[in-house]
Amino acid sequence: MVERVFPFLGWLRNYNKESAVRDFIAGLTVAVVLVPQSMAYAMLAGLPPVVGLYASAFAPAIAALWGSSPQLQTGPVAIVSLLVFTSLLPIAEPESEKFVQLAALLALLVGVFQLALGVFRLGFIMNFVSHAVVVGFSNAAAIIIASTQVPHLLGIEIEKHEFVFKNFIEIAKNIDETHLYTAIIGFSATAFILLSRKIHPLFPGALVVVVVSTLSAYYLGLEKLGVKVVGHIPSGLPTPSLPDIDLDMVDELMGQAIVIAIIGFMEAYAIAKTMAAQTKHKLDVDQELIGQGLANLVNSFVRGYPVSGSFSRSAVNFLAGAKTGMSSVFTSLFVIFTLFFLAPLLYNLPKAALAAVVIVAVLGIVKPKAFLELYRTNPQDGVVAGITFISAFIMKPDYAIFIGILLSLILFLWRSMHPRIVVLTRDSKTRTFMNAELFGLPECPQMLFIRPDASLYFANVEHIIEEIDHLVEKHRRSLKHLVIDAESINYVDATAIDVLKEYVEDLEKKGIKLHFVNLKTPVRNALERAGLFEKIGEDRILPSKGTAVSKLFASIDHNFCRSECPYAVFDECYEVKEFLKFRQGDQDLIRKFYTLLNSREVKVFIGNRDRTLLIQEGRNTFEFDAGDFLVDERGRIFLVPSKVITTNGKVVSAGKLGSQLGLEKVNGNILLGSFHEEAVENLLKLVRSSLETTR
Helix, strand or coil: CHHHHCCHHHHHCCCCHHHHHHHHHHHHHHHHHHHHHHHHHHHHCCCCHHHHHHHHHCHHHHHHHHCCCCCCCEECCHHHHHHHHHHHCCCCCCCCHHHHHHHHHHHHHHHHHHHHHHHCCCHHHHHHCCHHHHHHHHHHHHHHHHHHHHHHHHCCCCCCCCCHHHHHHHHHHHHHHCCHHHHHHHHHHHHHHHHHHHHCCCCCHHHHHHHHHHHHHHHHCCCCCCCCECCCCCCCCCCCCCCCCCHHHHHHHHHHHHHHHHHHHHHHHHHHHHHHHHHCCCCCHHHHHHHHHHHHHHHHHCCCCCCEECHHHHHHHHHCCCCCCHHHHHHHHHHHHHHHHHHHHHCCCEHHHHHHHHHHHHHCCCCCHHHHHHHHHCHHHHHHHHHHHHHHHHCCHHHHHHHHHHHHHHHHHHHHHCCCEEEEEECCCCCCEEEHHHHCCCCCCCEEEEEECCCECCCCHHHHHHHHHHHHHHCCCCCCEEEEECCCCCCECHHHHHHHHHHHHHHHHCCCEEEEECCCHHHHHHHHHCCHHHHHCHHHEECCHHHHHHHHHHHCCHHHHHHCCCCCCCHHHHHCCCCCCCEECCHHHHHHHHHHHHHCCCEEEEECCCCEEEEEECCEEEEEEHHHEEECCCCCEEECCCCEEEECCEEEEHHHHHHHHCCCEECCEEEEECCHHHHHHHHHHHHHHHHHHCC
C-alpha cells in the first residue's frame, strides 16, 4: 500500500553509487537541453519565457518519482504549448498576467483530470484516441508550431488569430518588414542547431546558440538595433499559491483541458513505451497518469503551465545512460539552480534564437510518409489522419482532435455494423475448411457454410442477416441446409436473437434448415434461454463443421449430386457419384513440365530432387511443388485450387485464376489438360494471368 502511494520507494531501496553517477550525468545533460527549450516553448504558448523555467522546476522530478518510466523526461513540449496558446488566445492577451493565471488554471484542470484517470484506473480511455488521429494532428501541429515562430525568427509583428490559416496570411502580408539583424540571428541559430545534431546526438547545440546569441546581443548592443530580447527574468521561484479559480472560467476551459490532458499523456506514454521496449521495463498506464497528473498539479501552484513527456529530452536522457527516475530529479535541481543564480544573465537572449530552438525541435515531427503507410495499411485510417490534418488548419487545433476522434469512432462503428461474412468450403488438399471466395474453391450447392466475423448485436444483426440471405438466394434452387459457424461470435443480444427467430421462420418457408456449429458457451446459453433451441431443435446445434457434413449429407438430394453437381467437396460425395481416383504429381511430371517449358524458351528451373519447378516471368518467380498437381486414372492433369501464387507482392489463389480463365473444374480441382502439352499451356496462362490480376 505504501509503494502504491510512494512508488519510487520500490526502486530507491536498491539505489547505488554507480546508478547515482550515471543519473547525475544524464540529468545534467538533459537540463542543458531543457533550459533553452522550456523558455522557447513558453514563448510558443504565449507566456513569458520564465514561465517555461517554472514549469520545468518540479515537473521532471514529480513525474519521474510518481510515474512508472525510469527514462521519461517531463516538461514543456511543443504540441501542448500550442494547445495552451490556442485555448487561451480568445480569452486573454498573450504574456499578460491574466494569460499566465489562466495557463496555471489550465495546468490544474489537466492535472486533476489525469490524476483522476490514474487513481480510478481508467487509463484504458486513452485507447479511444486512435493512432491515425495522433499522426494527423502531430504533423499538422508541427507545421503550425513552426509557423507561429516565423514572426520571431524574422522580427515582424502580426495580428494573432485563433484560426491558423489566417496567421499564414498575416505572415505573407508582413514578410517585407523582415528585420535584417533578427533574421540573421534566427537563420544562423537554426542552421547551427541542425548541424550540431550531425556532430553528436548529445551535443548541446541549443545551449551553445543561447550562450553565443546572448553574448552577441550584449556586446554588440543588438537590442538598440531593434532585435527583440527576452528581457528581465526574475530570480528564484514564485511563492506557491493556488491559481484563481473562477467557476465560469473553469467551465469554459474544461473542454480544452481534457484535450490537452489526453494528447499530452498519449505523447508521454508513447515515448515511455518506445524506451520500455528497449529496456524491457514494465510500464503501468495508470501509474504514469498519476505521475503526469501530479506534475501538472504542482506546476499550477508555481505559475507553470501544462507539461508532458518530451521525446527529444527523453532520448537524450536514455542515450546519456540514465538508470532511474533520479536523473529527472537532478534535472529539476539544475533548473532550480538556473532560476536562482543564472536567470539575470539571460536578459539579452534574442527571441529569434528561442524561435530557432522550437522550429528545429518540431522538424522531426513532420513525417509525410506516415500518412502513406497508414493508407496502405488501412485506407480508413489514412482518411482519418488526412481529415484531422486538414481540420487543424481551417479551425482551432483542439477541434481537429475532436473531429478525428469522432470520425475514428464512427468508422469503427461502421465496420462493426458491416462485418465480413465468409463462405466456407472444404479444401481437397488440406481437408480443412477455407474461405471459398479467397481461394476460388467450389462450394456444395446444397449445404452452405458461412462464418460471420463479428458478434451479433442490435446495430449489425439486420445487415448480417441481409448478407446471409443474399448468399442463400444465390443457392436457392438447390440449397437444403444453412450452417452458421459461430466461431467468431462472442456475444448476442436480445435484438439479435429476435431477428434470428424471425429468420428461422423465413428459411423454413423456403425449405431450408438453419444449423449452428462451434457455439461458445455464453452464446449457447443466451440462445437456449431465449428459446431458440426449442424453435429449431437441439439436433441442429452441432459441435463442428465436420460433424455437420457427416450428419446432414444423408438428408440432401443425392440425385442432384449425381446429375448436376460438378464437384466433390466432401469425402461423402464419392458415396453417391462417380469416384475419381487421384494421385499426387511426382518427379516424372515435374521433369516433363521442365522439358516442355524449356522448349518454349521460358525461364524455368528444377530443384529439390526434381520435385520443385520454378518459372520466372520478369522479376517474379513462381514455385510449384509436385504435390500441387494431381493426376486422375485417365491421365488428366489437375492443379489444386488452394495453391497460392504470390505475384508483385500480392497473393492470389490458383482456384480464383482458374475461374477467371474459364478452366474446367473436376471435383473442385482445376483441369490443366488431358496431356502434358495442354497442361503446360494452361499453367503458363495461370502464371501470366496472375501478373495481370495483381498489376
